[in-house]
Amino acid sequence: xxxxxxxxxPFDDQRxxxxxxxxxxxxxxxxxxxxxFLQAVFDTVPDLRGGTLVAGGDGRYFNREALATLVGLAAGxxxxxxxxxxxxxLSTPAAxxxxxxxxxxxxxxxxxxxxxxxxxxxxxxxxxxxSGGQAPESLTEAVYxxxxxxxxxxxxxxxxxxxxxxxxxxxxxxxxxxxxxxGDYAALMERLFxxxxxxxxxxxxxxxxxxxxxxxxxxYARDIFVNxxxxxxxxxxxxxxxxxxxGGHPDxxxxxxxxxxxxxxxxxxxxxxxxSDGDGDRNMILGRSxxxxxxxSLAVLAAQAHRVPGYADGLAGVxxxxxxxxxxxxxxxxxxxxxxxxPTGWRFFCNLLEDGRIDLCGEESYGTSSSHAREKDGLWAVxxxxxxxAVSGRSVEELVRAHxxxxxxxxxxxxDYFVPEAxxxxxxxxxxxxxxxxxxxxxxxxxxxxxxxxxSYEDPVDGSVSANQGIRVFFDNGDRxxxxxxxxxxxxxxxxVYLDRPVRGDDPSLPADGAAVGDLGGxxxxxxxxxxxxxxxxxxxxx
Ligand code: G16
Numbered sequence: 001x002x003x004x005x006x007x008x009x010p011f012d013d014q015r016x017x018x019x020x021x022x023x024x025x026x027x028x029x030x031x032x033x034x035x036x037f038l039q040a041v042f043d044t045v046p047d048l049r050g051g052t053l054v055a056g057g058d059g060r061y062f063n064r065e066a067l068a069t070l071v072g073l074a075a076g077x078x079x080x081x082x083x084x085x086x087x088x089x090l091s092t093p094a095a096x097x098x099x100x101x102x103x104x105x106x107x108x109x110x111x112x113x114x115x116x117x118x119x120x121x122x123x124x125x126x127x128x129x130x131s132g133g134q135a136p137e138s139l140t141e142a143v144y145x146x147x148x149x150x151x152x153x154x155x156x157x158x159x160x161x162x163x164x165x166x167x168x169x170x171x172x173x174x175x176x177x178x179x180x181x182x183g184d185y186a187a188l189m190e191r192l193f194x195x196x197x198x199x200x201x202x203x204x205x206x207x208x209x210x211x212x213x214x215x216x217x218x219x220y221a222r223d224i225f226v227n228x229x230x231x232x233x234x235x236x237x238x239x240x241x242x243x244x245x246x247g248g249h250p251d252x253x254x255x256x257x258x259x260x261x262x263x264x265x266x267x268x269x270x271x272x273x274x275x276s277d278g279d280g281d282r283n284m285i286l287g288r289s290x291x292x293x294x295x296x297s298l299a300v301l302a303a304q305a306h307r308v309p310g311y312a313d314g315l316a317g318v319x320x321x322x323x324x325x326x327x328x329x330x331x332x333x334x335x336x337x338x339x340x341x342x343p344t345g346w347r348f349f350c351n352l353l354e355d356g357r358i359d360l361c362g363e364e365s366y367g368t369s370s371s372h373a374r375e376k377d378g379l380w381a382v383x384x385x386x387x388x389x390a391v392s393g394r395s396v397e398e399l400v401r402a403h404x405x406x407x408x409x410x411x412x413x414x415x416d417y418f419v420p421e422a423x424x425x426x427x428x429x430x431x432x433x434x435x436x437x438x439x440x441x442x443x444x445x446x447x448x449x450x451x452x453x454x455x456s457y458e459d460p461v462d463g464s465v466s467a468n469q470g471i472r473v474f475f476d477n478g479d480r481x482x483x484x485x486x487x488x489x490x491x492x493x494x495x496x497v498y499l500d501r502p503v504r505g506d507d508p509s510l511p512a513d514g515a516a517v518g519d520l521g522g523x524x525x526x527x528x529x530x531x532x533x534x535x536x537x538x539x540x541x542x543x
């Protein structure tokens with residue numbers, strides 16, 4: 001096998017963000033860009049030499065070409081076995097499961113998640129470690145350092161494998177194994193959920209829709225819902241993965257998937273609808289004219305987990321990202337189990353999962369999962385909800401309202417401000433940081449500020465500290481406002497403002513959606529001096 005060392009110059013923008021390196025597709029397609037980043041990972045993770053690697057992507061534009069490049073670099077860097085999903089496809093949770101079940105030394109996930117795809121869209125590369133989880137901050141930083149000093153990449157002269165043919169093929173001295181991307185994952189779901197009850201539900205007249213948004217979950221949903229559970233074919237919408245996701249924005253939230261919200265508001269609406277994102281790790285759960293907020297979803301799953309086979313023995317603990325609504329905290333307190341609060345980024349849950357401290361975790365950005373994987377998992381959450389509906393006989397709305405009555409409710413909403421000039425968004429954070437000491441005692445429209453701080457996290461497992469993970473402001477009436485900058489965008493900056501207002505029980509005078517936070521968004525806008533610093537008079541997105 002001929003391995004060539006190609007001289008290259010470092011790119012200065014290869015620091016991974018919240019979940020891997022995400023850039024405009026055209027950045028990734030420029031000569032040497034992808035090669036450099038992959039090489040930086042190979043240089044930083046020496047165990048890959050002689051090891052086993054998993055690879056696959058969400059099927060977006062440039063997926064197959066990027067995999068062909070990866071094959072050359074993996075062989076050039078001495079990888080022994082490269083396991084790839086058929087057609088180059090692997091959802092993020094399925095890739096995480098495959099890394100774990102095949103005891104691989106790591107995996108490359110080619111995805112920019114919910115960001116749009118296509119030549120003018122986004123592309124991304126994420127490296128997951130041997131546990132199946134996202135690379136920790138120390139590793140992504142080391143990769144960035146390696147990328148900044150890179151002078152060459154190693155590439156083997158091998159013919160590209162046939163990614164559509166299941167089985168083993170040689171690529172020089174490396175074995176490329178093309179596997180069914182769905183089977184192992186679907187079997188895992190069968191072990192966690194009561195498929196008999198689910199089959200009774202889905203073949204018994206219960207009407208539901210799962211919208212794959214032309215992204216990676218189509219084949220998974222068809223196999224699980226239609227083939228294994230007997231649901232009618234038309235239960236799966238937009239089930240064919242397309243390189244540009246059909247021109248859509250594959251993000252399962254009430255704004256980007258408003259067609260689904262409209263479907264559920266129609267007089268003949270099905271009883272349940274759900275959607276996932278580009279790479280299959282996010283989820284949105286809808287009942288008839290009722291959207292479940294991600295924080296409520298996590299709380300309901302935690303409270304009801306004992307009714308589902310995979311969690312019948314109880315939960316060791318739960319975790320949520322800091323900006324996520326505090327609804328699950330009340331469940332943990334009732335169950336007498338720990339509730340961890342981590343910075344945004346799924347990787348922060350991984351140590352807790354790996355150490356057996358938690359079994360369920362979730363985030364406000366429509367991500368929920370459990371100890372069955374080291375990534376968030378969209379279809380898993382959908383199956384969990386369906387399993388709860390099957391065993392309780394209750395609708396989505398009934399389950400959530402009963403939860404509010406029992407545990408209280410945290411009304412929650414996120415205001416996003418897209419600021420083309422990144423420095424102006426950063427100025428909001430700087431201004432707030434400078435005022436942290438003087439804020440306590442000032443009066444908001446609802447309450448007085450009790451506490452204002454920059455969130456810092458000390459990982460209880462490895463002791464690592466992550467500082468400056470967002471600013472949080474607590475009021476004496478229980479309200480909380482969080483400010484942070486998004487880590488997943490590819491241009492400008494997005495300031496995220498998270499609003500959390502505890503309300504007692506299921507108050508019928510309040511809206512069922514995030515509007516129940518009332519005037520908290522206006523207070524947050526004022527407190528952040530957002531108009532003056534960014535020029536924006538109101539949020540560019542409300543989720
Ligand atoms: C990624 C991470 C999530 C995180 C989200 C936040 O999601 O995997 O853990 O919650 O980003 O995004 P932002 O920094 O924009 O608020 P995904 O689905 O894009 O991989």
